Amino acid sequence: MEGRMAYLDRNPGIDIAQRTAVFGTAVADEVPSLAAFGAKTSHFKPHEVVYYEGDPADRIFELAKGSVMLFKLLPDGRRQVVEVLRPGDIFGIPAGKEQNCTAETLTDAKVNVVDMNHIAGSPDFQRQITRCLAAQMQVLHEHAVLLGRKSAMERVASFLMHLVPDRGGTECAGPSETGGDTRQLKLFMTRQEIADYLGLTIETVSRVISEMKRRGLITVERNDEIRLNKVCAMCQLTGKH
Amino acid sequence: MEGRMAYLDRNPGIDIAQRTAVFGTAVADEVPSLAAFGAKTSHFKPHEVVYYEGDPADRIFELAKGSVMLFKLLPDGRRQVVEVLRPGDIFGIPAGKEQNCTAETLTDAKVNVVDMNHIAGSPDFQRQITRCLAAQMQVLHEHAVLLGRKSAMERVASFLMHLVPDRGGTECAGPSETGGDTRQLKLFMTRQEIADYLGLTIETVSRVISEMKRRGLITVERNDEIRLNKVCAMCQLTGKH
DNA sequence: CGATCGGTTGAGTTCCCTCAAGTTAGGTGG
DNA sequence: CCACCTAACTTGAGGGAACTCAACCGATCG
Known part of the structure; x- marks a missing residue:
């Protein structure tokens, strides 16, 4: 109805999942760091989905190389890309039990993945997460101004x-x-x-x-x-x- | 120019500061927690400023009671409220050295304030911050969809x-x-x-x-x-x- | 060389903004 | 207690920025 031309119309036959995640801001071109916590590294091609909105959120992702976007869909197909991630960004940290965004690669990408419990105990890592989330937050503030005004x-x-x-x-x-x-x-x-x-x-x-x-x-x-x-x-x- | 009626036009004589902060999501009506870390508690009247965009960001704030909004201004006076905080929310965590938003109370409010270094070492507190930031992030995602679509x-x-x-x-x-x-x-x-x-x-x-x-x-x-x-x-x- | 995909351009419409003039609710003082 | 004042909100008229729909363009590919 009030909607812009819908993502779902452009991409028929897509099954949507639902609910809970995160995003970021960063600099370099290839960054290791979760590697130290026994992360597995996955490789993705452009426009592959890392996880869907609604997937269980029990792992932490770190973009090591390439570019990933996070987006949300409304039921009528309107899409909002909420964050574009760069190497070094951490994502997939949920507020609930499920991812709240879909994560899809823009380019070839390398992603480090660690189990949530695996690193919950490390203060070093907690500090790093805090730093990263705060930076992402700032980007989101900026983006809210863009979208709203x-x-x-x-x-x-x-x-x-x-x-x-x-x-x-x-x-x-x-x-x-x-x-x-x-x-x-x-x-x-x-x-x-x-x-x-x-x-x-x-x-x-x-x-x-x-x-x-x-x-x-x-x-x-x-x-x-x-x-x-x-x-x-x-x-x-x-x-x- | 392309702007909506400007905040600065409505509030002449306001001097703007600039740059770096955060926000939230929560539930209860009065929540203590930073208190355990030797926080000082401040009281505010409605429409008082807790800090300005551009203020040095060296403390962490926790809303204990009442309601606070975070907003950003464009130079021509357009304003975007980026988050409305509820009791339990943590805010003021910077990505850089300065606050990136102005924080202003909506109601009478009670705010716990701790020095940044004071709690940097506590894993418990780090975990709590992470949880809170992740929740706020989710709210921001939702709000991006609202503003964009x-x-x-x-x-x-x-x-x-x-x-x-x-x-x-x-x-x-x-x-x-x-x-x-x-x-x-x-x-x-x-x-x-x-x-x-x-x-x-x-x-x-x-x-x-x-x-x-x-x-x-x-x-x-x-x-x-x-x-x-x-x-x-x-x-x-x-x-x- | 047609097909396909992503992008551009045009015409018309609509939703929301701007500007301007009311209206209402509180507060203050005579 | 009422007249007045102010601040916050509402309503109307008109316009413009961005949307919708539709046709077209150019590059890539089998």
């Missing part, structure tokens, strides 16, 4: 700036840089996934990107590869300045 | 249903109840605060509430006191069924 243009600009390390943050490095105020980005997400992350439709995302092209802010090298021609100008569009 | 009517219905314990959840108690499918709710929030929580304008919230009145779903006893006449029907409007 930003225009389509601001959402897409914010999304792109999040992919630029060391820019747009508290102490932005500024456009210094040898070679001008420009950056090459790899998206790892389809327009549909971006739309479901930003609370928009695929058409709106496409239109905004076209508008940015028209203004000379970006060059679309490939569908999943964008060159920011004016990083600072893009940053101005995020609504944070 | 739900209509105004669905948002308000979801908001009201969140105030009804034991209903609308995974295993809803159903309309059994002695005395019919009805419930009295106290809001503790103004229309403006509700709007800023749900990513709407005050006018839209007001219109939706009026529409619910017209349909006989609710009776507005006072501005901050609403009677749900048909809890199940309200639940149907949340988009989760």
Whole structure:
């Protein structure tokens, strides 16, 4: 009814599970750490499901390499991507007995998995989890502002700036840089996934990107590869300045 | 520009701080627990600020009694309430060195405060934090779906249903109840605060509430006191069924 | 070379926002 | 006790940003 074009319509025949999980924020490219706690490592191809919403939540996952998204579905098929994870992020920690999101890979991914009880006793690990959850929380706060208060243009600009390390943050490095105020980005997400992350439709995302092209802010090298021609100008569009 | 009517326009002369924190989910009415770790207890009146975005984040807060909201502001004054806390919730745990939200009371409130280092060593407490953060995370996921994918009517219905314990959840108690499918709710929030929580304008919230009145779903006893006449029907409007 | 998949573009509509003018409920003081 | 004031909320009219539906485009692949 009030819904945007539904995920379930696009993907007929999907059986939905239900309820309980988590997500993150991080930096590096390959990170070991749960390994120390006797984790098993699993490998995934792009667009494979790590777990479904409603699966029993008795293990802790750590993204070691690649990219994973967490999303929730409404019964009529509307989808919201609630977090996009990067290497180092911990996920799958439940509040109840079941996962509350579905976790699906965006790229090839390496995931460390440990049984919950296995590490419940380690203070070191508890501290690490706390740190990680707090960081993820902060990202979720930021995202709530985006979803609740930003225009389509601001959402897409914010999304792109999040992919630029060391820019747009508290102490932005500024456009210094040898070679001008420009950056090459790899998206790892389809327009549909971006739309479901930003609370928009695929058409709106496409239109905004076209508008940015028209203004000379970006060059679309490939569908999943964008060159920011004016990083600072893009940053101005995020609504944070 | 693309912004909704701005918080700063409504509250001229407010000086904004900036950056880093957290929030929650809970149950009881008065909860001690940090007390065991030598916490100091502070009392607050309604609409007092516990800390500002940008304040140094070196303490942990636990809401013992009352209600607190966390919000973020954009520079042009748009506000997003990112979490509404209940007794038992822990907040103020930073990802960086600064709070990333402003914390403001909604009601009279009692808050336990402990120095960060004071409890860093306790595994018991670490575990409790993890549990609490995971629960808050789940609420944030849910809220992202609301902000990204739900209509105004669905948002308000979801908001009201969140105030009804034991209903609308995974295993809803159903309309059994002695005395019919009805419930009295106290809001503790103004229309403006509700709007800023749900990513709407005050006018839209007001219109939706009026529409619910017209349909006989609710009776507005006072501005901050609403009677749900048909809890199940309200639940149907949340988009989760 | 047609088929398919992901993305773009256009036309029309709708939901919610903006602006502006009421209305109501409390509180205060004459 | 009533007139007045203010703050919070409601209601209306109009407009615009983003949605829906539908057609089209371009790249990749068997």
